Amino acid sequence: FCFLFCAHRPMQTLYQRTFYFHFKNLRFANGRNNTFLCYEVRRMECGLPVRLYRGVFKQVTPNLHAEECFLYWFHSIVLEVLSPREEYKIIWYLSWSPCFHCADQVAKFLATHCNVSLLIFSARLYCFWDEWVQENLRRLSQEGAQMAAMSFQEFRECLEKFVDNDGQPFRPWKKLYRNYRFQNAMLQKILRSTSLSExxxxxxxxxxxxxxxxxxxxxxxxxxxxxxxxxxxxxxxxxxxxxxxxxxxxxxxxxxxxxxxxxxxxxxxxxxxxxxxxxxxxxxxxxxxxxxxxxxxxxxxxxxxxxxxxxxxxxxxxxxxxxxxxxxxxxxxxxxxxxxxxxxxxxxxxxxxxxxxxxxxxxxxxxxxxxxxxxxxxxxxxxxxxx
Structure with missing residues (x-):
């Protein structure tokens, strides 16, 4: 019980070193085997979004990913405490886009919670060449999730909201813009596909x-x-x-x-x-x-x-x-x-x-x-x- 409780407790901020290493949008990201999920939960009040929660999850074990930790936390802290009939808007900043299993779990969650909207920004695409990963990303989109690659603006927002940076401005790395264009073009190509894979x-x-x-x-x-x-x-x-x-x-x-x-x-x-x-x-x-x-x-x-x-x-x-x-x-x-x-x-x-x-x-x-x-x-x- 203690392990599960601790596993699903979010962190408040990231260290600068962690952010700049794990969120770097490289095409080939060797050694970056963990996933970090920075989230912001907003509730719609009188048609306007009001921030409720903000925090960070990371992959706990190979079988317990950051997305699953968030879903468990959201159920136990938000849906079971606050009114389940309220409208919620969730924003994710992910170091890796969801894997096959997590995309499936998040799609099922959205399918059964029509009062929740999800916006996902990803620094890098995880196994984007895999047909099953592509299919579940499309399914995630069909269930209402909006997805895009992280641009300069999202990296800056993520640093300002979730990184203990002592007020220092975001420092873009080399090839950030080029890699963003590659990641976003590949993601949109996956989502727009009208053909089934073999x-x-x-x-x-x-x-x-x-x-x-x-x-x-x-x-x-x-x-x-x-x-x-x-x-x-x-x-x-x-x-x-x-x-x-x-x-x-x-x-x-x-x-x-x-x-x-x-x-x-x-x-x-x-x-x-x-x-x-x-x-x-x-x-x-x-x-x-x-x-x-x-x-x-x-x-x-x-x-x-x-x-x-x-x-x-x-x-x-x-x-x-x-x-x-x-x-x-x-x-x-x-x-x-x-x-x-x-x-x-x-x-x-x-x-x-x-x-x-x-x-x-x-x-x-x-x-x-x-x-x-x-x-x-x-x-x-x-x-x-x-x-």
């Missing part, structure tokens, strides 16, 4: 029932393509769940903001829609009778539960084409959304898994179609109504 695609869209190690969560990815009938260029992109909204709802919101007219939308999705998303998609299709909507799912989501089955059947009844991804759909998804200069190579048992999932989907459709017939017979009046 590893992400092969893991998230894989239609095998069991996944191999390392065990990572298989999330919802929705790749969409809008094709107009007037010859315009197709619109392509992909969506993930964002805070309280599923990817399907985000797609509906995007389509509502456009003048669709006659358009065909093809969706490749890792998990079939949940009942709520199915209901919203069916209603949207009924409101737009000229819309052609095709949904191909890699896997079926809770297919044994009746309310999930009913959601799929309601999509069919509304005129939405729902089917399982086969080899041709995986190939098309690869060509349009992975953007690799090589042909798609199927994984083991891809087609066998597709046929098995397809039979399961057909049984759902047939059973609910039969239920409709039974209900129709039950509603028939076999005798004349009473006067």
């Amino acid at each position: 590893n992400i695609f092969r893991f998230q869209f894989n239609n095998q029932q069991r996944i191999k190690k390392p065990h990572r969560s298989r999330r919802t990815y929705l790749c969409y393509q809008l094709q107009w009938f007037d010859g315009r260029e197709p619109l392509r992109g992909y969506l993930q769940n964002k805070r309280a909204k599923h990817a399907e709802i985000l797609l509906i919101d995007m389509m509502r903001s456009m003048e669709l007219g006659q358009v065909q939308i093809t969706c490749y999705i890792t998990w079939s829609p949940c009942p709520t998303c199915a209901q919203e998609l069916a209603a949207f299709k009924q409101d737009h009778p000229d819309l052609v909507l095709r949904i191909y799912a890699s896997r079926l989501y809770f297919h044994w539960k009746r309310k999930f089955q009913k959601g799929l059947y309601n999509l069919w009844r509304a005129g939405v084409h729902v089917d399982v991804m086969g080899l041709s759909e995986f190939t098309d998804c690869w060509t349009n959304f992975v953007n690799q200069q090589k042909p798609f190579k199927a994984w083991d048992r891809l087609e066998g898994n597709s046929r098995s999932i397809g039979r399961r989907l057909s049984r759902i459709r047939e059973s609910w179609g039969l239920q409709d017939v039974i209900n129709s017979f039950g509603n028939l009046q076999l005798t004349p109504p009473l006067p």
Whole structure:
């Protein structure tokens, strides 16, 4: 208990030597194996931010990072003491951008705390070449976090707020501006990417029932393509769940903001829609009778539960084409959304898994179609109504 309590207690300031060594925005930062997180927590009062807390966390052990220490502290000191319904604005100055695990944890935190906004400034990018790190940084952005590299202004602010500097001004080091431009350009390139990496695609869209190690969560990815009938260029992109909204709802919101007219939308999705998303998609299709909507799912989501089955059947009844991804759909998804200069190579048992999932989907459709017939017979009046 004592270790956990001390581990999650923030420091008040940094030594100058620590700041200038660990926050130096070098491209190759040898020997800088620790992460320092300088934070400022503000509460919104009458539309204006009022500072509540300020401090510094650092990595305690290889398995206890600075970001996790902050989240533990924020829960125990802020959310459990102050009103959880207040709006909070958090600013981080990080020596390293979040790793794969921390980005995932912070994204989950933001997804469940819609009253918290987070602004992250990073001196350096951690393993920015790693596809999984890139993907979780994008997920962090999708959950509402704003991210940027630390510029001269942020380094100066960080020193003035968090460093015991005896009133001395910030002393910029050599190549600070050049390294900032490199770090920020790389970060923005990662966040703007509209293509899936090969590893992400092969893991998230894989239609095998069991996944191999390392065990990572298989999330919802929705790749969409809008094709107009007037010859315009197709619109392509992909969506993930964002805070309280599923990817399907985000797609509906995007389509509502456009003048669709006659358009065909093809969706490749890792998990079939949940009942709520199915209901919203069916209603949207009924409101737009000229819309052609095709949904191909890699896997079926809770297919044994009746309310999930009913959601799929309601999509069919509304005129939405729902089917399982086969080899041709995986190939098309690869060509349009992975953007690799090589042909798609199927994984083991891809087609066998597709046929098995397809039979399961057909049984759902047939059973609910039969239920409709039974209900129709039950509603028939076999005798004349009473006067």
